[in-house]
Amino acid sequence: IWSFIGRFLYLCLFAWLLLVLISASLSEFCTRTGQSESMAETSLNVARSAIRRFLFEMEDHGFRSLADFTQMNVNGCVTSFASHYAGGLGAAIYSVRVFLHFLFEDGVTDIDLSLSLPELVATRKMFREGFTESELEHLLEHPDRFTAIGKRDYAMMVLAAQSGLRACDVVRLKLDSIDWRTREIRLVQHKTGEPLSLPLEAESGNAIADYILHGRPDSTHPNIFLCHTGVIRPLDARSASGVVSKHMKLVGIPAKHRAFHALRRTFGTRLLQNEVSFELIQQLLGHRDMDSMKLYLSIDEQGLKQCALPLLSYGRVGN
Template identity: 35%
Template sequence: MSAALRHLLVVLNASTVPRFLWSEPDTVRHEVCRFTEYLKEVCGLAECTRYQRGRIIRDFLGHYFGRKDIELTRISNRDILRFVTRYLDGCRAGTAHVAGVTLRSYLRFRAMQYGDCIQELIAAVPGVAGWRLAALPETFSDTEIGRLLSSFDRNTACGLRDYAMIRCLADLGLRAAEVVQIQLDHINWREGTLRIQRTKSRREYVIPLPEPTGQAIADYIRLTRKVTTTSRAVFVRLYAPADVPIATGCVHRAVHAAYVRFGWTDRSGTHLLRHSVARRLLESGSSLKEIADVLHHQSIDTTAIYTKIDENSLKIVALPWPGSTS
């Protein structure tokens, strides 16, 4: 039933409203849509980021206003503090930080677009302590990557497509959003290169296309992708409407299903594969600048976290434990 309704919304050109807003009151739905449009046009945030922040603001508005008109003058500093502290129960520090940043961004949006005098509310949003380089990136070993890739049934259409997508993640270190945006015109088969557009930094990159990755994409296009498909996107739906490109959720589900097949219930997300690419580059002797170029990091500070998994280099610079022999 839900799939049929989604197709109907496409026909009615109503698909611009995210699914998490379908059952919300008109006031909340229109306000969140305006905010996410602001995040897109003014802030230049990626779709997945807009989706996450839209859900947070939906919860905030639904809790305090419901079906009533949105008037932030009725919100007190205590309400802001109460929402943030209660909303974040059970969350990690990174998620808590995002919720605070999102609420602060929304209040600034209201001040800019509507002229609301809410400087006190903006200042009342509590900050969440978090240290960006505190965590240790989790990675897969080469053996685990091999087992993961071999788990796909390439005798089926779904298996071929999912295998090609996972190879893009595991071989090239791409983000899920970058995988679904690959177009047929982006692949130069003669030169063996792939052009990546609309990345998180909104830049364009041309990267080498390894033979195993190119072979996986070619097999999917040749054996699975329907000839009648008019979309120029490489990865499209397998069932009607087949001309519609897949969303990032399809990539995440394919990766999660592969984890489950091995019983890796404590692991999730596509960034584990991206971290694994960085680990392989470090072990091969690549510099941080080279890794930053491969992962399309704008700042090398973002890449610095991977120095914590370079055990060979850390052993060279580590000081002896007090009282032990050097």
């Protein structure tokens, strides 16, 4: 019994030391990657989660040291690791590949294990719809604009519907982000780090002004949109998405994987349907490249119908 207990304690100590070593390597990787700014903060958080899942998979396969890992072992772990991802597998494998290359450059592993992972992964694309005109109308009519929270919710949703801004950018808007004289919104996009200037529609401007003047709590926070419950603080992107989901549920609009970002898709699709040029849509949505436009092309039903080839009639030989 004492021999068994001693061996168990030894394995626990060994596993703990391994966990400390791996955690230190992962922490160092995240620190250096963040300092190099090669990944946005949100992408780095996704990468950290994927790498941790891969390391747990490695442990489940019985490996207690990265030094014992081979390229064949990596493939086996990744095969099991991939089963946890219904989507986003390409980003997860990319994160693991970058981490394994980091370990090689840092001298933790003798061989570059990243070479065993593919550079390209065939990912499943899910083309999610925006809102129909009727759904959007009902959604924007629902907030009670006689209350402070209703003014805030309406201003956020109508702004997103008329500007195509992401939730993370809407909640980060500052009081000085809007030039009321020129009717422009100026910001630096959180996702891309690129500056963006957009026209401010009259309805959006009036809604924001109504909230600032008659609904927004007195606060020294520079953010326009604030949380009204508990400690007064700026909203985050998850809370903004929750606002849209709440009103969708109360109005009776089916979810269909839609939330705040569906307002952005609605905006982009509407621009396409009005025959706005791809270059202008790219600028308004703040996309870095034209490939991002494929999503909006795929959900523009009317545009796709125009691309359909007619059925060719044919006659028999000799007719």
